[in-house]
Amino acid sequence: MYIVGIETSCDDTAASVINEKKELMASILSSQTTFHAKYGGIVPEIASRKHLELISHVCQEALQSSHIGWNDVDLICVTKGPGLVGSLLVGVEYAKAASLALGKPIKGIHHIEGHLLSPSLTHPITYPYMGLIVSGGHTEFVHVPKPGSYQVVGSTVDDACGESLDKFGKSIGISYPAGPIVEQFATQGEEKKYPFPLPSVRNRPFDMSFSGLKTAAMHVLQKLSPDEIENEKGSLCASYQRALFYHITATAKKILASYPSTMILLSGGVSANQTLFSMLQQSIDIPVLKPGKGLSTDNAAMIAWAGYCRYIAEGSDSLDFEVQSSLALESYAAE
Amino acid sequence: MEILLQTVLSTIEIAVFQDKQLVFRKQSPSLQKSNNTVVYDLQNMLQNRGLPLSRIRRFWFVNGPGYYTGIRIGLSIAKAFSDTTSIPIRLITTFHWLRMGIPPSTERCCIFIPSSKKEGYLARMHHFSVESVQCIEKEQMEKDYHSNVLQEPLFVPFGGLDVSIPYAPVGDITTLPLDYKDVITSQTIEPEYIKSVDDLFQNRKECG
Numbered sequence: 001m002y003i004v005g006i007e008t009s010c011d012d013t014a015a016s017v018i019n020e021k022k023e024l025m026a027s028i029l030s031s032q033t034t035f036h037a038k039y040g041g042i043v044p045e046i047a048s049r050k051h052l053e054l055i056s057h058v059c060q061e062a063l064q065s066s067h068i069g070w071n072d073v074d075l076i077c078v079t080k081g082p083g084l085v086g087s088l089l090v091g092v093e094y095a096k097a098a099s100l101a102l103g104k105p106i107k108g109i110h111h112i113e114g115h116l117l118s119p120s121l122t123h124p125i126t127y128p129y130m131g132l133i134v135s136g137g138h139t140e141f142v143h144v145p146k147p148g149s150y151q152v153v154g155s156t157v158d159d160a161c162g163e164s165l166d167k168f169g170k171s172i173g174i175s176y177p178a179g180p181i182v183e184q185f186a187t188q189g190e191e192k193k194y195p196f197p198l199p200s201v202r203n204r205p206f207d208m209s210f211s212g213l214k215t216a217a218m219h220v221l222q223k224l225s226p227d228e229i230e231n232e233k234g235s236l237c238a239s240y241q242r243a244l245f246y247h248i249t250a251t252a253k254k255i256l257a258s259y260p261s262t263m264i265l266l267s268g269g270v271s272a273n274q275t276l277f278s279m280l281q282q283s284i285d286i287p288v289l290k291p292g293k294g295l296s297t298d299n300a301a302m303i304a305w306a307g308y309c310r311y312i313a314e315g316s317d318s319l320d321f322e323v324q325s326s327l328a329l330e331s332y333a334a335e
Numbered sequence: 336m337e338i339l340l341q342t343v344l345s346t347i348e349i350a351v352f353q354d355k356q357l358v359f360r361k362q363s364p365s366l367q368k369s370n371n372t373v374v375y376d377l378q379n380m381l382q383n384r385g386l387p388l389s390r391i392r393r394f395w396f397v398n399g400p401g402y403y404t405g406i407r408i409g410l411s412i413a414k415a416f417s418d419t420t421s422i423p424i425r426l427i428t429t430f431h432w433l434r435m436g437i438p439p440s441t442e443r444c445c446i447f448i449p450s451s452k453k454e455g456y457l458a459r460m461h462h463f464s465v466e467s468v469q470c471i472e473k474e475q476m477e478k479d480y481h482s483n484v485l486q487e488p489l490f491v492p493f494g495g496l497d498v499s500i501p502y503a504p505v506g507d508i509t510t511l512p513l514d515y516k517d518v519i520t521s522q523t524i525e526p527e528y529i530k531s532v533d534d535l536f537q538n539r540k541e542c543g
Contacts, residue, residue: 096375097411
């Protein structure tokens with residue numbers, strides 16, 4: 001059985017082909033990062049136009065790399081939300097029309113469900129587990145007691161972790177997306193040199209806040225000259241990164257005390273950061289799994305896999321499902 | 336049997352033609368929700384009429400100008416059909432599509448297409464040829480034509496914008512001139528077509 005996944009929820013146009021044995025046959029991703037870099041973030045209008053320009057080519061390349069044609073495809077899965085509505089529409093309408101033209105079933109998938117299941121493409125998993133999604137758009141803990149059942153138990157109340165890294169990076173002259181470069185600089189610095197405060201959200205111990213750290217960093221930077229910032233980049237990055245990740249690991253410990261889990265499944269773009277992974281492994285006494293190479297950031301293989309799991313449980317969707325820019329995971333799971 | 340999909344105006348439509356004559360047309364308001372169910376509506380129409388896709392000789396898509404979300408939806412669907420079937424795909428501009436609702440004997444006319452809350456595109460046409468396209472503010476059109484009903488496309492007999500002349504809504508489209516030479520014809524939709532949409536976006540930016 002060949003399953004095609006299509007992901008256009010934000011700024012990456014992605015298509016993939018997997019089979020029912022979880023074998024990844026192709027995962028093609030066309031990044032728009034360079035188009036958005038000069039604006040310092042994603043411009044929704046540019047993103048949707050680029051998706052329209054790229055979607056055919058990306059899908060064709062995924063099929064060609066898998067040595068199959070559209071007629072061999074058995075199931076089409078597409079991200080229906082949450083995300084940028086103009087971007088989501090391109091992927092969903094393309095997938096719906098392909099489904100109608102080929103007479104093949106379709107599944108509309110929640111982007112976060114894709115991330116939550118992406119580590120299971122390469123690792124065996126057991127329930128209940130705690131999903132931890134850390135990316136430029138999301139930072140949240142999701143308790144998964146059984147397949148297809150989700151409870152968001154904690155999340156950021158302001159910036160996402162990746163967003164915070166991008167903003168911090170911008171303030172010290174690191175271009176978007178800053179996360180991987182901050183990680184690189186951090187390896188050359190002292191992580192305790194700048195003691196940023198540990199954030200907390202009053203009366204909500206399972207939630208996180210990253211905007212205060214950004215402000216604290218601004219206060220530190222104001223006291224430094226441009227030359228000092230340049231020379232101190234390593235320690236600034238190491239200290240800032242440590243503060244962010246310490247906040248996440250401390251929250252994880254509190255959550256796990258209330259929501260017993262057999263493992264943590266870490267996903268999202270920031271899950272590729274080795275420091276975060278190591279800090280979680282060291283501070284938590286259950287296994288921490290992360291997605292295989294290329295499956296941490298937004299990708300279509302996770303959508304194909306999540307779509308296949310749902311298709312087996314529920315069958316095909318009708319072609320009248322809508323894109324939803326904001327889509328609560330719990331209500332999606334209960335549909 | 337040929338099918339046309341128009342998603343770029345405030346009323347979206349699915350039309351079926353047989354031997355160049357309109358045999359079915361469904362129009363619905365272009366709300367976000369109905370835009371999102373275009374493919375579903377198309378599926379229902381095909382099922383209700385007992386039409387298998389194998390009987391479709393050609394798909395027509397209106398590719399703008401018009402509302403941006405609608406353009407994106409129409410082109411996404413067109414690309415998918417182009418990629419997954421061998422049914423020839425044809426793109427037609429909104430001006431040409433609307434011109435078909437005006438008596439063929441009309442030598443010259445202008446067609447105004449709203450593309451956002453504030454502005455739209457005005458084309459001067461000679462028979463079925465577009466002579467010029469101008470991005471223009473609705474406020475200006477309202478002033479010149481003493482009309483505040485500019486949510487729908489307008490057909491106006493040829494005349495300068497500085498002259499107050501009567502207008503009429505675009506009429507019913509009953510035929511599809513398949514041999515029309517200005518219609519873009521290609522089986523595969525290549526990025527050039529997207530470029531033309533980008534040009535329209537660009538024009539809007541310059542006007543706005």
